Amino acid sequence: MKPADWLVLIGTLAAIVVYGVWKGRRQRRLAQYLLADRQLQWYTVALSVMATQASAITFLSTPGQAYTDGMRFVQFYLGLPIAMVILSITAVPIYHRLKVFTAYEYLETRFGLPTRTLTAIIFLVQRGLGTAMTLYAPALIVSLVLGWNIHITTLAIGVLVIVYTATGGTKAVSWTQTHQLLIALGGMAVAMIVAIRSLPASVGFGDAIQVAGHMGRMNVIDFNFDFSTQYNFWSGLFGGLFVALAYFGTDQSQVQRYLTGETITQSRLGLLFNGMVKVPMQFFILFVGAMVFVFYQFVAPPLFFNPLQSEKVRASAYAAQYQVLETEHQATFAAKRAKATELVAAMDAKDSAAVERKTAELQELQKRNDATRKEASALIRKNDPRADAADTDYVFLTFVMQNLPTGLVGLLMAAIFCAAMSATASGMNSLASTSVVDIWKRLIQKELDDHTYVRISKAMTVFWGVFCIGFALYANQLGSLIVMVNKVGSLFYGTMLAVFLIAFYVKHVGGTAMFWAAVISQITVFICAATMSVAWLWWNVIGCVTGVVAALLIQTFVRPVRTTVHAE
Amino acid sequence: MTIPQPPILRTWPRLYAAVLLSLAVEIVLFYALTRSFF
Numbered sequence: 001m002k003p004a005d006w007l008v009l010i011g012t013l014a015a016i017v018v019y020g021v022w023k024g025r026r027q028r029r030l031a032q033y034l035l036a037d038r039q040l041q042w043y044t045v046a047l048s049v050m051a052t053q054a055s056a057i058t059f060l061s062t063p064g065q066a067y068t069d070g071m072r073f074v075q076f077y078l079g080l081p082i083a084m085v086i087l088s089i090t091a092v093p094i095y096h097r098l099k100v101f102t103a104y105e106y107l108e109t110r111f112g113l114p115t116r117t118l119t120a121i122i123f124l125v126q127r128g129l130g131t132a133m134t135l136y137a138p139a140l141i142v143s144l145v146l147g148w149n150i151h152i153t154t155l156a157i158g159v160l161v162i163v164y165t166a167t168g169g170t171k172a173v174s175w176t177q178t179h180q181l182l183i184a185l186g187g188m189a190v191a192m193i194v195a196i197r198s199l200p201a202s203v204g205f206g207d208a209i210q211v212a213g214h215m216g217r218m219n220v221i222d223f224n225f226d227f228s229t230q231y232n233f234w235s236g237l238f239g240g241l242f243v244a245l246a247y248f249g250t251d252q253s254q255v256q257r258y259l260t261g262e263t264i265t266q267s268r269l270g271l272l273f274n275g276m277v278k279v280p281m282q283f284f285i286l287f288v289g290a291m292v293f294v295f296y297q298f299v300a301p302p303l304f305f306n307p308l309q310s311e312k313v314r315a316s317a318y319a320a321q322y323q324v325l326e327t328e329h330q331a332t333f334a335a336k337r338a339k340a341t342e343l344v345a346a347m348d349a350k351d352s353a354a355v356e357r358k359t360a361e362l363q364e365l366q367k368r369n370d371a372t373r374k375e376a377s378a379l380i381r382k383n384d385p386r387a388d389a390a391d392t393d394y395v396f397l398t399f400v401m402q403n404l405p406t407g408l409v410g411l412l413m414a415a416i417f418c419a420a421m422s423a424t425a426s427g428m429n430s431l432a433s434t435s436v437v438d439i440w441k442r443l444i445q446k447e448l449d450d451h452t453y454v455r456i457s458k459a460m461t462v463f464w465g466v467f468c469i470g471f472a473l474y475a476n477q478l479g480s481l482i483v484m485v486n487k488v489g490s491l492f493y494g495t496m497l498a499v500f501l502i503a504f505y506v507k508h509v510g511g512t513a514m515f516w517a518a519v520i521s522q523i524t525v526f527i528c529a530a531t532m533s534v535a536w537l538w539w540n541v542i543g544c545v546t547g548v549v550a551a552l553l554i555q556t557f558v559r560p561v562r563t564t565v566h567a568e
Numbered sequence: 569m570t571i572p573q574p575p576i577l578r579t580w581p582r583l584y585a586a587v588l589l590s591l592a593v594e595i596v597l598f599y600a601l602t603r604s605f606f
Contacts, residue, residue: 222602265571279591
């Protein structure tokens with residue numbers, strides 16, 4: 001990076017931290033520190049909810065997915081708007097009326113203290129690991145592409161987040177997130193404009209979409225039903241609905257965002273805005289990836305986008321074999337570029353027969369190119385069996401570093417750092433809330449004054465920040481852990497959702513029945529995950545349905561219990 | 569406790585319907601985009 005890029009990056013990050021500390025100053029009461037005094041308007045709630053979900057990996061990995069696999073990943077979000085409507089009708093009024101600080105606090109009123117404590121602990125474990133990964137994954141990618149020390153990158157992001165999250169609490173987190181999300185989306189828009197403007201003069205925006213489409217990158221919707229396919233319309237709509245219900249309805253990192261709304265109306269509007277904007281936003285990020293793909297039809301891409309692995313194999317006993325693959329890759333690229341130019345000419349001439357012919361030829365070359373990349377990946381794995389043989393995550397950042405002008409590189413790096421910081425801040429903030437409200441204040445010291453709880457909350461934020469940094473540094477030694485931690489949420493979300501659904505809607509089910517139903521549901525999900533080839537999105541559905549059915553059945557055999565607080 | 573109506577579209581059911589309608593429109597547009605190339 002050039003000095004101008006450093007100036008933009010450091011200036012942006014410093015401004016965010018100073019703004020966060022300033023915005024969150026003078027917080028003396030727990031409701032102020034953990035819920036921004038329940039004073040936020042819908043637009044802050046909406047952007048905060050969106051920024052919490054959109055981590056740096058969203059902006060780094062998603063374009064890479066469009067590059068390699070097309071735009072079908074957008075289907076994962078199709079259930080989200082439905083979930084926003086359901087939660088606006090149900091969860092938002094219940095949480096607001098009970099004036100809870102955490103989602104798990106509500107469960108005590110329904111099922112008793114053990115269920116509250118159990119769900120809070122599951123959340124702390126799951127979100128603690130998840131937040132560490134939110135910190136680690138972008139630090140790894142940025143460090144590899146830029147040649148930075150990963151420990152320093154992780155520490156830099158982590159410490160900056162701790163500074164404003166610990167001092168300013170939820171108010172600082174929510175307000176900084178609104179700016180961070182806008183910077184991240186602005187950065188993506190700039191990258192897309194550069195990708196399109198860098199195409200040859202004969203290739204316009206419409207031509208770029210056509211080329212992407214002919215090359216299979218506009219595969220947005222797939223109605224074919226298949227349990228083992230990760231992303232199709234049905235898994236996106238139903239699996240995605242359950243994931244979104246569980247994530248936004250039971251995960252404190254999200255619940256805390258909309259609990260900050262001034263009224264039920266403000267919280268609802270925030271969630272509904274997210275429901276309207278999320279799918280187009282993900283479409284846009286994937287579209288940027290599709291445009292990067294078109295860009296690389298005319299400008300030579302590297303054979304393998306992960307620079308560390310490429311260098312390692314070039315310095316190994318497989319160097320000669322890798323060199324052969326690189327030569328093959330260059331030759332195929334030259335042929336592809338010529339064919340893509342001919343395809344655009346045929347499209348402009350409206351010669352449909354030629355378009356069909358050139359498309360088939362270009363697709364054939366793409367298949368050859370994919371085969372070469374697969375061989376390179378196999379060679380990398382042969383050289384280092386622990387190496388990450390997928391380079392999807394590195395596509396977008398490589399494009400940014402090699403093709404964006406000075407200054408804009410700094411802006412894109414700031415965008416990625418902002419996204420990493422916003423998701424990490426929400427994680428730390430919610431971990432501190434649950435630790436204080438559900439564990440410390442409920443089980444350890446019940447009668448302290450508000451100001452002391454605020455101090456404990458600040459200490460807890462620092463504790464979880466240090467935990468996440470520590471785990472992120474340790475994760476460097478455990479490459480395959482990232483995938484595991486990403487899926488671990490879906491192992492528990494179904495059961496958590498079942499507990500909350502029963503709590504909200506089935507008043508006659510008591511704590512005993514729910515506890516055993518949760519155990520059965522969790523065991524069922526573990527068995528499915530271990531023995532069946534079911535895509536992980538379905539684990540959420542299986543866990544939730546099993547939990548609800550088991551709770552209803554078990555309740556018929558146990559004595560009915562009276563509940564103290566009911567959902568409406 | 570009564571919840572005030574939303575500042576746009578007058579009632580909550582209408583606003584919910586608008587969110588779901590926007591999803592339906594997106595699905596139709598995405599399908600049209602996909603179909604134009606496959």
